[in-house]
Amino acid sequence: MRIFQKTNFNFIKHRKIAYGFSIILLVAGMVSLATRGLNYGIDFRGGSEVVIRFEKNADVGQIRSVLDAAGVSGTLKQYGMDRSFLFSTVFQGDTGELKSLVSNALNERIKGNRHEIVRIDAVGPSIASDLKWSAIKALLASLLAILLYVGIRFEIKFATTGVIAIFHDILTVLGLFSILGGLFPFMPLEMDQSIIAAFLTIAGYSITDTVVVYDRIRERIRGQKPSDYERIFNESMNQTLSRTIITSGTVLLSVFVLFIFAGPAIRGFAFAVFSGILIGTYSSIFVAAPLVYDWLHLTKSSVRLRGSKAA
Amino acid sequence: MSSMKNKRFNLLLIVVVTLVSLWSLWPTWRDYSLTRQIDSFGSSQDSLKYALSHREEIEDARKKSLKLGLDLRGGMHLVMEVDQVDLFEQKAWNKDAKFTAIMQMVRANAAKSDERIIDLLLAEFRRENIRLSRYFYDIRNSDQEIVSKLEKESVDALGRAKEIIRNRIDQYGVAEPVITTQGSRKIIIELPGVSDESRVRNLLKGTAKLEFRLLREPEVMVRTLDRINSWLAQNSAPPQEGRATDSTSASTAVPLPTSLSATEPVAPAGKPTTANPLYDVVGISQNGTAYTAERSREYVLSLLRRSDIQALLPMDTELLLAAKPEVGKTGEKLYSIYLVKKGPELTGGVITEAKATFGSEGVQPEVMMSMNTEGTSKWARITGANIGKRIAIVLDGAVYSAPVVQSKIPNGNSVINGIESLEEAKDLEIVLKAGALPAPVRITEERSVGPSLGADYIRAGIQSLGWAFFAVSVFMLVYYKKAGIAADIALVLNILIVLSVLAGFNASLSLPGIAGIVLTIGMAVDANVLIYERIREELAEGKGVLTAVTQGYDRAFSSILDSHVTTLSAAFLLYTYGIGPIQGFAVTLMIGTSASLFTAIVVTREIFHLLLAKNLMSEKSFG
Numbered sequence: 001m002r003i004f005q006k007t008n009f010n011f012i013k014h015r016k017i018a019y020g021f022s023i024i025l026l027v028a029g030m031v032s033l034a035t036r037g038l039n040y041g042i043d044f045r046g047g048s049e050v051v052i053r054f055e056k057n058a059d060v061g062q063i064r065s066v067l068d069a070a071g072v073s074g075t076l077k078q079y080g081m082d083r084s085f086l087f088s089t090v091f092q093g094d095t096g097e098l099k100s101l102v103s104n105a106l107n108e109r110i111k112g113n114r115h116e117i118v119r120i121d122a123v124g125p126s127i128a129s130d131l132k133w134s135a136i137k138a139l140l141a142s143l144l145a146i147l148l149y150v151g152i153r154f155e156i157k158f159a160t161t162g163v164i165a166i167f168h169d170i171l172t173v174l175g176l177f178s179i180l181g182g183l184f185p186f187m188p189l190e191m192d193q194s195i196i197a198a199f200l201t202i203a204g205y206s207i208t209d210t211v212v213v214y215d216r217i218r219e220r221i222r223g224q225k226p227s228d229y230e231r232i233f234n235e236s237m238n239q240t241l242s243r244t245i246i247t248s249g250t251v252l253l254s255v256f257v258l259f260i261f262a263g264p265a266i267r268g269f270a271f272a273v274f275s276g277i278l279i280g281t282y283s284s285i286f287v288a289a290p291l292v293y294d295w296l297h298l299t300k301s302s303v304r305l306r307g308s309k310a311a
Numbered sequence: 312m313s314s315m316k317n318k319r320f321n322l323l324l325i326v327v328v329t330l331v332s333l334w335s336l337w338p339t340w341r342d343y344s345l346t347r348q349i350d351s352f353g354s355s356q357d358s359l360k361y362a363l364s365h366r367e368e369i370e371d372a373r374k375k376s377l378k379l380g381l382d383l384r385g386g387m388h389l390v391m392e393v394d395q396v397d398l399f400e401q402k403a404w405n406k407d408a409k410f411t412a413i414m415q416m417v418r419a420n421a422a423k424s425d426e427r428i429i430d431l432l433l434a435e436f437r438r439e440n441i442r443l444s445r446y447f448y449d450i451r452n453s454d455q456e457i458v459s460k461l462e463k464e465s466v467d468a469l470g471r472a473k474e475i476i477r478n479r480i481d482q483y484g485v486a487e488p489v490i491t492t493q494g495s496r497k498i499i500i501e502l503p504g505v506s507d508e509s510r511v512r513n514l515l516k517g518t519a520k521l522e523f524r525l526l527r528e529p530e531v532m533v534r535t536l537d538r539i540n541s542w543l544a545q546n547s548a549p550p551q552e553g554r555a556t557d558s559t560s561a562s563t564a565v566p567l568p569t570s571l572s573a574t575e576p577v578a579p580a581g582k583p584t585t586a587n588p589l590y591d592v593v594g595i596s597q598n599g600t601a602y603t604a605e606r607s608r609e610y611v612l613s614l615l616r617r618s619d620i621q622a623l624l625p626m627d628t629e630l631l632l633a634a635k636p637e638v639g640k641t642g643e644k645l646y647s648i649y650l651v652k653k654g655p656e657l658t659g660g661v662i663t664e665a666k667a668t669f670g671s672e673g674v675q676p677e678v679m680m681s682m683n684t685e686g687t688s689k690w691a692r693i694t695g696a697n698i699g700k701r702i703a704i705v706l707d708g709a710v711y712s713a714p715v716v717q718s719k720i721p722n723g724n725s726v727i728n729g730i731e732s733l734e735e736a737k738d739l740e741i742v743l744k745a746g747a748l749p750a751p752v753r754i755t756e757e758r759s760v761g762p763s764l765g766a767d768y769i770r771a772g773i774q775s776l777g778w779a780f781f782a783v784s785v786f787m788l789v790y791y792k793k794a795g796i797a798a799d800i801a802l803v804l805n806i807l808i809v810l811s812v813l814a815g816f817n818a819s820l821s822l823p824g825i826a827g828i829v830l831t832i833g834m835a836v837d838a839n840v841l842i843y844e845r846i847r848e849e850l851a852e853g854k855g856v857l858t859a860v861t862q863g864y865d866r867a868f869s870s871i872l873d874s875h876v877t878t879l880s881a882a883f884l885l886y887t888y889g890i891g892p893i894q895g896f897a898v899t900l901m902i903g904t905s906a907s908l909f910t911a912i913v914v915t916r917e918i919f920h921l922l923l924a925k926n927l928m929s930e931k932s933f934g
Binding site: 001002051053094095096099100116117118119120121122123124126127129130133134135137138141142145146149150153193194196197200201203204205207208209211212215219239242243246247249250251252253254255257258260261262263265266269270273 | 390761772836876
């Protein structure tokens with residue numbers, strides 16, 4: 001079976017359209033980040049969270065008023081599981097106290113519908129800022145590592161544009177998180193540790209797709225005149241199109257399964273990886289390689305590549 | 312010739328890897344089937360009998376089987392932080408007012424910043440233009456030397472704290488606790504299957520600093536309280552009072568027992584608005600003992616922490632509250648107040664044995680302690696010299712009891728009473744045996760998952776694994792036909808390898824770990840897709856199957872290597888900088904990616920070679 005028979009798209013000629021599309025995506029994300037901001041989970045802002053599950057269906061408003069009456073201040077939301085609610089409040093050093101307060105209030109006021117506290121998380125402010133820092137460090141270090149590796153394997157123009165493509169992908173996903181955050185009750189899209197894991201996965205995967213395209217360009221560009229570059233870029237991208245799309249497709253398939261089945265704790269992560277890979281695939285074809293072409297074109301330089309295998 | 316050898320080596324390698332994986336996962340399978348066997352009996356008696364007769368086998372299988380993470384089996388994850396400011400304070404040999412002021416600044420800064428405490432300390436001393444040697448170690452030491460000594464001290468303290476916490480947990484009895492340190496002040500504790508969270512929390516968070524302190528005479532205390540009362544009356548400016556209380560409580564060493572501000576007002580009726588502000592919240596009985604009611608306890612504690620109040624106390628004394636309330640005549644819970652000497656006569660370091668029992672009347676639980684030889688002789692001297700006086704037994708700054716010394720105690724025995732339940736006495740026994748922590752610790756992160764949610768997570772994880780495998784393998788079959796079979800076999804082996812490595816290295820599988828495996832399922836076939844697409848291209852150029860396969864593998868290799876290295880390095884960095892659950896994800900992703908280099912390149916290639924040799928492959932085999 002084949003999804004793509006021999007294709008012959010002129011990617012390089014229409015690259016400006018793609019640039020425009022990317023810029024719109026990025027600007028929309030930035031505007032939302034500046035105005036709406038992000039929804040931080042307790043990993044990064046500190047606080048306590050309690051997941052309460054009821055035996056029968058329960059009404060959010062009723063539970064909220066019961067907890068209010070008991071003097072437990074915080075916010076209550078539907079949690080992405082059946083009959084479950086997420087109650088979040090400021091950081092409590094002693095979660096036992098919080099647990100008994102919530103439990104007693106609910107036992108007393110909501111009779112005939114037993115509840116169970118299935119999860120309690122409490123993250124102190126110092127830990128939260130530690131987590132934030134290590135997340136930023138991990139991201140920067142991975143971008144640097146990728147820049148170095150691709151720089152050594154190819155050359156610096158390829159490496160730089162590859163990293164630009166990663167930035168493009170991560171910023172777009174970040175923008176999506178800001179735009180869609182809190183819109184859907186089954187998917188609150190909070191920024192937490194797992195989203196950082198998603199970003200690193202996206203970074204690793206985005207460059208994977210990009211490298212596949214680069215690799216083909218490298219294989220074919222050797223010894224060619226700069227005037228032939230446009231043709232070679234286009235041909236390379238067409239030749240790798242089907243593999244780029246199928247490799248992404250299998251990963252998208254499995255991440256989609258995660259999104260559906262793995263429950264609310266993983267849903268934000270799965271959403272981030274899914275959209276990241278979708279955008280990463282797009283950017284490796286429409287952003288990374290065309291940028292290399294533009295760079296070569298503008299500096300009128302030819303490619304000196306390292307480490308390619310003789311074809 | 313060499314390629315023949317190579318081929319044989321590859322085949323052998325595949326067989327060995329498969330066997331080792333299966334062998335490593337065998338105990339997991341045994342554990343699972345034995346558990347099912349036990350559950351299958353009709354009566355619990357039969358189950359027990361079976362379990363007893365197969366005990367060794369069951370224990371062995373369980374020990375070597377793949378462990379489930381805290382989130383899947385339920386349990387507690389705690390991060391505790393050692394109070395380094397307190398530790399450094401202890402290390403100073405000269406604690407004058409200036410020093411106390413500086414340390415308060417350090418403490419306030421530490422709460423706001425991420426910098427290391429030692430750097431904050433040094434910065435504060437530099438700002439004041441005071442050399443560290445004025446307070447720490449030898450006067451001839453340079454700041455740099457002292458900093459490195461203090462750093463070493465904090466590493467040691469962290470190690471000791473970890474051991475003591477491990478002792479406490481071991482004594483309490485938790486199966487397979489994992490206790491690690493991180494950085495210079497964090498201890499990470501993982502306790503699977505813990506059901507009584509609050510008891511564990513209480514067991515862990517106390518410093519267990521035991522002190523025997525002499526009580527001052529009742530008259531002295533009453534005079535002191537009078538002084539505080541009149542001072543408060545003079546300086547009563549109600550609105551300011553509240554603010555002063557807040558600011559001190561925020562910057563003092565002892566963390567306020569957290570309470571939900573809305574449910575329990577911190578300062579009750581006792582705001583100094585009357586002529587006797589202190590005596591509104593503190594009562595004195597005829598025999599000269601002072602007490603405060605439970606509702607004013609927080610307020611009194613906050614008063615006692617104020618430096619202006621502390622300045623009113625007699626030299627070298629301290630006011631402490633009782634650990635437990637007594638029930639007064641009106642049924643109200645009352646906490647006694649004690650004026651004790653600041654320096655302890657004896658500390659818990661001399662305790663060698665502790666035992667929770669019931670007291671002489673057989674109803675009040677208590678903890679009997681015995682001391683080492685040095686402690687015994689000191690204790691004999693102290694008790695001998697203070698007959699008729701009271702000695703307070705103080706644990707973590709709260710007075711448990713203050714018995715009157717009846718006679719000299721020569722055998723090094725002492726008793727803590729005033730304990731509410733036997734369970735609490737048992738916990739005291741544990742912490743006393745394990746010894747005192749070198750500095751106070753506090754819980755900065757806690758995550759606990761109940762067993763029912765864990766079961767849900769397991770179900771969700773297995774479903775995701777199953778569906779992802781199904782979807783990807785069916786896709787490969789449909790898209791690549793016969794070649795898809797090879798990719799699917801490689802995929803099965805890949806999952807086997809990931810699980811067996813986890814089991815073999817005693818790592819545990821968590822929900823993020825399962826997510827890592829699911830992601831690996833999608834990514835592992837990537838290498839095959841790259842190879843197959845290349846082979847299709849080669850075939851399209853009219854090459855024979857054998858050449859196409861060989862060249863397909865060779866030419867796709869560089870892309871595969873590059874993509875695996877980048878994914879691996881991202882996963883590795885995630886592992887390095889990530890904590891807890893994220894590491895679980897990173898680990899499985901790393902194992903899966905490395906394994907897929909092997910399964911996708913070596914395994915599928917060998918399968919093709921076998922098929923080619925038997926003429927079972929043609930151009931059509933690649934779909």
